[in-house]
Amino acid sequence: MSIHYLIRLMAGTSFFALACAAPAAAQSQIEDEARLETVMVTAQKVEEDLQDVPVSLTALETATIDNLKASGADVRFLSARVPSVIAESSFGRA
Incomplete structure (x- = not known):
């Protein structure tokens, strides 16, 4: 195998791994946002x-x-x- 083939193979594998990991990261972010506390505002003298x-x-x-x-x-x-x-x-x- 040539060095160029190995580089392309590694780049393709890396891209595939990152593409698979992106949805998991997005789902983790959504779960973190769901755990935020409720902020109560009293600017109008009504909570x-x-x-x-x-x-x-x-x-x-x-x-x-x-x-x-x-x-x-x-x-x-x-x-x-x-x-x-x-x-x-x-x-x-x-």
Whole structure:
């Protein structure tokens, strides 16, 4: 067997293995999403499920916020982590 044949054979085998593994990875991701906690929103003084709230919402984990606050960041750090949030200081945009 020539070296080119072996390379093609290995590439084809690798491609086949990856193609077979992709559906399993997608199914694993779906199962992980099914285990997420329900986020309750009280923005309208009525407790609602996040899926039923008619506005765009971004939830940050407590640990993420605590880590950013511990590093000395102020509320302007949210503008880099939450879409459509603009925070300005007295010196201009953050």
